[in-house]
Amino acid sequence: MAGSTLRIASRRSQLAMVQTHWVRDALSAAHPSLEISIEAMATQGDKILDVALAKIGDKGLFTKELEAQMLVDQADIAVHSLKDLPTNLPEGLMLGCVTEREDPADALVVHARHADKNLATLPEGSVVGTSSLRRLAQLRHHYPQLTFKDVRGNVITRLEKLDAGQYDCLILAAAGLGRLGLADRIHELIDPSISLHAVGQGALGIECREGDTAVLETIKVLEHLPTARRCLAERAFLRQLEGGCQVPIGVNSRFDGDELVLTGMVASLDGQRLLRNEARGDQTEPEAIGIALAHTLRSEGAGEILEEIFAAVRPEA
The missing domain is CATH 3.40.190.10 (Periplasmic binding protein-like II)
Incomplete structure (x- = not known):
């Protein structure tokens, strides 16, 4: 400076x-x-x-x-x-x-024809737009009857594609919609039991x-120290798993008294295998919590899932 x-x-x-x-x-x-x-x-x-x-x-x-x-x-x-x-x-x-941090939740945005529906009641075969492998894997796991289609572009462009009928719904970050003044488009906040959010979201x-x-x-x-501690735990978890932003790794973090509680998820691309666990510890040592959780999920088979994913999505030379 x-x-x-x-x-x-x-x-x-x-x-x-x-x-x-x-x-x-x-x-x-x-x-x-x-x-x-x-x-x-x-x-x-x-x-x-x-x-x-x-x-x-x-x-x-x-x-x-x-x-x-x-x-x-x-x-x-x-x-x-x-x-x-x-x-x-x-x-x-x-x-x-x-x-x-703003609300880190994923949000469902629907086409007008589904205004009376939520994620659980969308008709079989409904086309869900998302460019996130994390969202894709978790939603495939919970809602295998839905159809998933990649969607790119900024938030406004994606909403235009939705409103034009190219998709039945989109999954977007609630925080981004809120910052753009589009919170009224949020039809449903997706519960963490269904979709853990991205690291740092x-x-x-x-x-x-x-x-x-x-x-x-x-x-x-x-x-903002509380947010920083949560995000440092989340980032340490992701770093330890050697995952980039385009792998199905999700998190949720919260405080329980003086402890920080971190929930983490690793899933296969088809959603068939989904590993989920949590770790907790002293909130002044957030990275140790993230590392511990990564080790736990690796011991449960996360490494094998991630190796398969890296092989499947690795850009061609």
């Missing part, structure tokens, strides 16, 4: 800009003399819209271009949906701040350069 300026790198999608503007405004309120600029750009994940995410790679699809800006000193921080940020960051970069992660104390001091006003 040069003097009293801060340069933010962001994706240029509508949701990303809403989130980045929120960060900018919050930092401006906390530091009135700070001059803040935003550099918006398209990432690989934004540009390739005709191929399923799992087929084009699962590490850093929505982050690499933003990280490059920081590494060449063209930006000081990058604002991410934390669920998009890989658990292993490039050398020289760090997760500097985690903001207070609902929180924003602010990435910065390691050792940049001036920037860290500036952004720490946005840190």
Whole structure:
């Protein structure tokens, strides 16, 4: 950070800009003399819209271009949906701040013709739009009678496809719909017993350069410690399983007194095999809880499931 300026790198999608503007405004309120600029750009994940995410790679699809800006000193921080940020960051970069989490639940959005239905009562063969292998595997496990179809594009584009009749329903993040002012489209919040959410879902992660104390001091006003602890446990769980954002790994975290309780899930792509367990421990040591849960699920067969998935979705050379 040069003097009293801060340069933010962001994706240029509508949701990303809403989130980045929120960060900018919050930092401006906390530091009135700070001059803040935003550099918006398209990432690989934004540009390739005709191929399923799992087929084009699962590490850093929505982050690499933003990280490059920081590494060449063209930006000081990058604002991410934390669920998009890989658990292993490039050398020289760090997760500097985690903001207070919005509702991390998955949400059902239906076509008008199904306004009287919910996920459990949709007619057999109804077409469900999702680009997430995590959602796909869990919903296939619980609702094998439904048909699943990949859907790409930003939230608005996906809703337009739904309203045009290409899908009977969509599964989207409740937090994203809320941030876009579209909470009224949420037809049902999907219970964690059916669909565990993505690691970091609902929180924003602010990435910065390691050792940049001036920037860290500036952004720490946005840190929400309870959210950070939950997300650190979730990210440690994912990192230990060596899973990218495009594998069927889901989580849920909560506090029980002084303990942090982490629930985790690994499923096969067809939903036939679904492993689920939980770990709990001292909330001041969240990563240890995530690591312990990963070891438990590996001992129950998660490693074999993940190896099969990596082989099935690994991009062709």
